[in-house]
Amino acid sequence: MKRSMKRSMAVTFTFLLLVTVVLAACSKKEETSNASQPPTQSATQTQSADPSQSASDDGTKDGKYDPIATITTVTDKKPTVKYKDGDSLENNPWTRAYEKEFGIKLKYLWEVDQAQYKQKMNLTIASGDLPDFFKVDQEQFKQLRDADLIEDLTEVYNKYATDRVKSVMDDAGDVVMKSATFDGKLMAVPYTFPTREAAEMIWIRSDWLKKLNLPAPKTMQDVLAIAEAFTTQDPDGNNKNDTFGLALDKDYAAINGFLNGFHAYKGIWLEDANGQLVYSSIQPQMKQALGVLQEMFKKGQIDPEFGSKAFDKVGEDIASGKIGMLYNPFWAPMYPLQTSADKDPKAEWQFYPIVSVDSEPAKFQAELGVNPSFGYWVVKKGAKHPEAMLKMLDYYLTLNESIDPKVISEMSVGEDGSEIWQMNAIIASKSFGNSDQWLRVSGALKSGDTSNISAGDKSIVEKVQSALNGDRTLWGWNKVYGVEGSLGQANEYRKNNLYQTNAFYGAAVSASVDKGPTLSKLEIETITKIIMGKTPIDGFETFVGNWNKFGGEEVTKQVNEWKANNN
Structure with missing residues (x-):
């Protein structure tokens, strides 16, 4: 179990971070x-x-x-x-x-x-x-x-x-x-x-929103209404019941933003009211969020085959116009949304900040760098x-x-x-390098003056301008780096510190080394079975008990010993 078993199962998410972030991060500087x-x-x-x-x-x-x-x-x-x-x-x-x-x-x-x-x-x-x-x-x-x-x-x-x-x-x-x-x-x-820059936002087929006369999401209730409409109201106009409201993959690379809307966090450690560290995936908020996902699955708003689909396969469904909403970071227009824009000249996607189920602002879960x-x-x-x-x-x-x-x-x-x-053989990145670059690029786009920015920044400005002039192959560059680009939203998260950071940042404790694989497998299997309805939502309590029994209690004890020694 890694720093909290955080994303041991999300290989695809790592792929996004290490590969697609580059289309935004390396292009970031090309x-x-x-x-x-x-x-x-x-x-x-x-x-x-x-x-x-x-x-x-x-x-x-x-x-x-x-x-x-x-x-x-x-x-x-x-x-x-x-x-x-x-x-x-x-x-x-x-x-x-x-x-x-x-x-x-x-x-x-x-x-x-x-x-x-x-x-x-x-x-x-x-x-x-x-x-x-x-x-x-x-x-x-x-x-x-x-x-x-x-x-x-x-x-x-x-x-x-x-x-x-x-x-x-x-x-x-x-x-x-x-x-x-x-x-x-x-x-x-x-x-x-740049872990905090990976904060997810809601990417929605804005052409479908417009067609169905739906408002932009302000609450989780709005998100659920959009998912239902995208599933039942034939947003693609082909007279077939073949669209899904929300993207989900077997590794849960695109789930955190949805969970965070319910103040649920997957695979990190939180400090409770008593100052103790508790594992986020076994908290009541997770049960609430999984219960909602279970209902969405029953209503056909989630692909019934998601449990066997890696993120790249979900990307193919997005490109084929089968999915209308995706939780993903700022780089989503580079992949997988550019494939949607390439295949359908009418497809448009717009980002929105993650929203909350109540009056408490939603915070995106993040690591510490x-x-x-x-x-x-x-x-x-x-x-x-x-x-x-x-x-x-x-x-x-x-x-x-x-x-x-x-x-x-x-x-x-x-x-x-x-x-x-x-x-290259070794990499390290600045925490907010992409957001800083967006500030430079968007500033140059507004002023028209590129004399004080680097050649890499100028290259991005040129791509955005080409996209604005109709080059659909560069659609994603404008959606990320344009004046109204998604990095602007990432920068808003940054300015307002809208992060729920992992409270445990030490090296893995010995119990997590021994018990981590078992606990991670238990967690991913439970989440999948609950969403698919194979396990009733009340089975969440059984999961919590088993998590503690099979090593989680020991891990929690050692994590809190670490906390006591690092205060």
Whole structure:
């Protein structure tokens, strides 16, 4: 069980975060490069000098390892990466750039589908044959630390982390670095991520709203009325009963915003009235929300086959005009809604903030700045060059800041749509980088002045303008980055601090390592059975009892011990 078993089942959600956020986050800056001629370090270092330029005890000469250092790692496959011209996992723009800039030859011990990464990493940890650096979740981080298999990075970080790297870590908040520190020792570099920017909003077929003369949602009651109308009033006009009011997938990648409307939160820890931490998925608010979903399912407002459909299959239904409402973050227009716009020239989608079932404002559940599935970058104990990971991370961040059009065109997104930037070996992100970029882009769109923004920002401005001029293939860019784009709503969440953050941010407790898989399976199966009506809603109490019985009570005790020791 991860930091609260949060989204262990939501592989698809992770895919959205790691892949589609890029269509918004990387396009966000479109700022990276293909590396037949990668930018030189001196040309791209804009904040602080790389410490390796003056250091020699790490085996470098003029900033490069001499002789070349072979650094091993592992990775998960990126669906949007397309290798061309003989390129491969170990020979591509990024690996060539690492070798040219730092004398680092990157070697991958294995690559697996993202859904298999956790299992493969568990096997790797069990074998003891660890790569030099790699990404792990909370449970794996604890296992490695307890077994004394990873490096203390305290001195390495202090010496080799540039101001740029430290700025990104500081931006995520003190608790993020604290979560990687034990007994005063930094044992990992957090995989910082814009988790709060992933706050969901309600995406609705606005052309269907208009056709059925329905008002924009202000309450959860409005949402339920829209779902019913989209199911029963033939919004697509084909005289068939073949549309569904609400999108739902088997991994529940698109459910949190709906639950949050009932003040229910899936897979995080909350502080109760007594100051104790309680697991959100077993609270009464979850029962209420699941009861409503069960009624929606009975009425045909949810696809009866959702329990066997991954999010990409739901995306196909959206593209085919079968679904009218989706809870998803700001990047939804890039995927899956762009496919709807491509297939149907009349299809329009509009976002709305999540709404509440009562007078209390709805808050979106959020983590405190680390990637939900891959929380930490760690270095194998005894690795010859533990600082190499930080050099590559700084390089990634450096290119993200580049204003050089050549850099942007060569290592970001290829003409064939391949996301070249995902070929890099290590990532960390600012907490609100996308929202900050929207402020710049929307400002330029309003004023018409692009003289003070980067080449990456200008590129986005041009795409938005093309969309406004009728280029339907760029519809999603305007819906995200336009003056009225969804990042504006993400920024509103930010301004008003409309987040229910996970109160537990420590490494996984020992009970969650042992009991987590069982508890996660129990939770996902119960949610599915209740929604489908296979388990009556009163069976929720049975689930709560079993959750506690099968390890949840022990996990809760240890989480609260953690809280007591961290106040």
